[in-house]
Amino acid sequence: MASGEVKVLGTWASQFAMRPRIALNIKSVDYEFIEEKNLLEEKSQLLLQSNPVHKKVPVLFHGDNKPICESLIIVQYIDETWSSGPPILPSDPYDRATARFWAAYLDDKWYPAVKSLGIAEGEEAKKTAMAQVEEGVALMEEAFGKCSKGKGFFGGDEIGFLDIAFGSFLGWLRVVEKFNGAKLIDEAKTPGLADWAERFCSHAAVKDVMPDADKLAEFAMIVVAKIKGLGLAAQSL
Amino acid sequence: MEGEVVLLDFWPSMFGMRTRIALAEKQIKYEYREEDLRNKSALLLQMNPVHKKIPVLIHNGKPICESLIQVQYIDEVWNDRAPLLPPNPYQRATARFWADFVDKKIYDLGGKLWRTKGEEQEAAKKELIECLKLLEGQLGDNPYFGGKDFGFLDVALVPFYCWFYTYEKFGRFSIEAECPKLIAWAKRCMQKESVAKSLADQEKIYDFVLHLKKALGIE
Numbered sequence: 051m052a053s054g055e056v057k058v059l060g061t062w063a064s065q066f067a068m069r070p071r072i073a074l075n076i077k078s079v080d081y082e083f084i085e086e087k088n089l090l091e092e093k094s095q096l097l098l099q100s101n102p103v104h105k106k107v108p109v110l111f112h113g114d115n116k117p118i119c120e121s122l123i124i125v126q127y128i129d130e131t132w133s134s135g136p137p138i139l140p141s142d143p144y145d146r147a148t149a150r151f152w153a154a155y156l157d158d159k160w161y162p163a164v165k166s167l168g169i170a171e172g173e174e175a176k177k178t179a180m181a182q183v184e185e186g187v188a189l190m191e192e193a194f195g196k197c198s199k200g201k202g203f204f205g206g207d208e209i210g211f212l213d214i215a216f217g218s219f220l221g222w223l224r225v226v227e228k229f230n231g232a233k234l235i236d237e238a239k240t241p242g243l244a245d246w247a248e249r250f251c252s253h254a255a256v257k258d259v260m261p262d263a264d265k266l267a268e269f270a271m272i273v274v275a276k277i278k279g280l281g282l283a284a285q286s287l
Numbered sequence: 288m289e290g291e292v293v294l295l296d297f298w299p300s301m302f303g304m305r306t307r308i309a310l311a312e313k314q315i316k317y318e319y320r321e322e323d324l325r326n327k328s329a330l331l332l333q334m335n336p337v338h339k340k341i342p343v344l345i346h347n348g349k350p351i352c353e354s355l356i357q358v359q360y361i362d363e364v365w366n367d368r369a370p371l372l373p374p375n376p377y378q379r380a381t382a383r384f385w386a387d388f389v390d391k392k393i394y395d396l397g398g399k400l401w402r403t404k405g406e407e408q409e410a411a412k413k414e415l416i417e418c419l420k421l422l423e424g425q426l427g428d429n430p431y432f433g434g435k436d437f438g439f440l441d442v443a444l445v446p447f448y449c450w451f452y453t454y455e456k457f458g459r460f461s462i463e464a465e466c467p468k469l470i471a472w473a474k475r476c477m478q479k480e481s482v483a484k485s486l487a488d489q490e491k492i493y494d495f496v497l498h499l500k501k502a503l504g505i506e
Contacts, residue, residue: 103388103421115377123383130376143363147351154353155337189337 054113056081059097061089063269065218066121067108068259072214073128075255077135090276122153125214139211145197146211149204152193153215160186161219164226168274176230183226184234190216191240198242202249209253217250221261225270228263292317293345295331297324299495301394302354303342304446304485309358311481312437313365355386358442371439379439382432385425386443392418393447401457401496402505412458416465423469430475437479441472445482448473452489453496 056074058081060067074081086097086107093105100109100117110118110127118124129138139146163182170176197204197212204212220235227234237244251260294310294317296303310317322331322341334343334350344351344360351360362371372379396418399411422444425432432440451462451473463470476482500506 112377118377118380118384120384120387123380123387126383127376127380130379143360144346144349144351146363147356147360150356150359151352154356 054115055111056113057084057111058082059084059086059100059109059111060107061086063221063261063266064089064107065222066106068218069121069214070108070110070124070128071259072209072218072255073125073138075259076138076209077128077132079128079132079135090273121218122150122157122211122215125211129211136208137210138205138214140205148193148197149210149212149215152190152197152204152212155189156186156215156219164219164222167226167230168270169277180230180232187234187240187243191243194242194246198246203246209250209255213246213250217247217256220247220251221263221266222270224263225267228267229270290347291345293320294318295320295322295328295334295341295343295345297322297341299487299492300341301446301450304449304487305354305442306342306344306357306361307485308442308445308481309361309371311485312369312371312442313361314368315361315365355390355443358439362439370436371433371442373433373438378434382439385422385432385440388418389422389440389443389447393444397447397450397454400454401500404506408458412460415454415458416460416462419462419466419469423466423472426468426472431472437476441476445473445476446486448477449486449489449492453493456493457496 056079058067058070058074060071060083062085071081071083084096086094088094089107097107097109098105100111101107101119104119106119108119108121108124110124112118112127112131118127125138140149160183163179163186167176167179167183170179193212194204199206201207203209204216209217223234226232233239235243235247250256292310292315294303294306296307296319298321307319320328320330322328324341327339331341331343332339334345335341335352338352340352342354342357344357346360346364351357358371372382393415396411396415400408400415403411425440429435431437432444451470455462477486
């Protein structure tokens with residue numbers, strides 16, 4: 051096993067940067083968090099050098115290894131490197147495939163819909179985006195039922211890969227609910243997820259890295275204004 | 288361990304080819320079922336309700352969707368032969384990163400080469416060449432992306448080789464001229480039975496795209 055210092059380059063608001071931090075906390079691995087100060091407008095030299103392909107956070111530095119990028123790939127690296135700690139991926143190959151499937155769905159399909167909702171102009175565009183976001187949440191409620199098998203997390207008794215993948219979005223989900231006067235995760239529509247969300251956010255490995263909801267809402271307004279003002283594509287988020 | 292293995296697929300799909308290669312590498316017997324994507328089977332819609340796409344791998348009646356997830360599943364279940372991911376976590380992360388890069392870039396850029404014209408096509412061509420050069424750089428002096436042995440990233444990328452002919456014809460360029468090491472790598476992979484039997488014929492792909500363009504009404 052490679053040894054050495056561990057550092058995570060990210061931002062306090064980034065749901066993607068949260069993921070490796072939760073994973074490291076689960077494994078009780080100490081790390082240094084390096085804050086990228088001005089992600090939207092002026093990326094640091096460190097970021098550009100360590101992730102020249104995508105120029106995005108998070109980036110993981112571990113000892114002498116070259117930097118590792120892409121949050122879900124980093125989480126799997128953490129799981130495999132500190133293999134004596136609590137497991138993050140399930141042990142059964144079919145359960146692993148299921149966890150990976152839903153994590154990919156969230157990142158590739160669902161999150162772009164959430165972003166669209168954030169910058170949608172006009173009633174029609176908002177309705178379409180909202181419908182997609184709601185559909186995704188309904189799918190995750192169903193997935194929670196199947197994956198948790200009656201336990202508290204997608205990973206069972208303990209937080210796992212899919213908990214981290216979906217749970218990292220909870221801060222932003224609350225912002226979307228607030229801005230749109232909608233309830234996406236609640237006791238009535240998604241009872242499984244409602245309980246899970248509380249459990250996830252108060253978990254020891256999560257609570258110190260989950261951004262404060264009000265701070266995030268304030269930040270969201272700045273981001274949306276900048277995106278529209280700079281004419282940037284939603285891809286930059 | 289084997290059980291019943293079914294693959295729902297579509298012959299020109301580079302994604303389906305990945306799974307075919309992985310199954311062949313592990314010498315797994317399976318039933319191949321061709322899907323008509325204009326008329327998707329009830330089984331496909333039932334097994335992949337979220338994306339309604341091929342390939343779908345069905346093992347003992349349970350579906351696994353998304354080609355790279357299928358390849359990892361196959362590697363983990365049939366873990367006693369022909370390993371695709373290396374044992375070292377850093378090398379695994381690297382293989383996964385570049386396979387993800389292939390997914391994010393190559394398919395869409397390649398698609399633009401035959402779907403678009405003019406400036407849009409030129410921009411796509413330029414970016415595609417840059418991406419292929421980046422990938423070529425990852426080979427170093429090794430015969431495969433997996434190092435000495437054929438591995439996960441080789442499986443992820445090599446299916447695009449049978450589409451290069453189509454990209455080159457529409458884009459009016461030679462990928463070999465731009466990335467000779469990459470083409471040498473692809474030809475080396477084609478000497479493996481698992482790859483040669485899984486990839487479609489490049490001229491058939493070109494014909495398929497010509498017909499598809501007509502059907503879609505693209506000039």
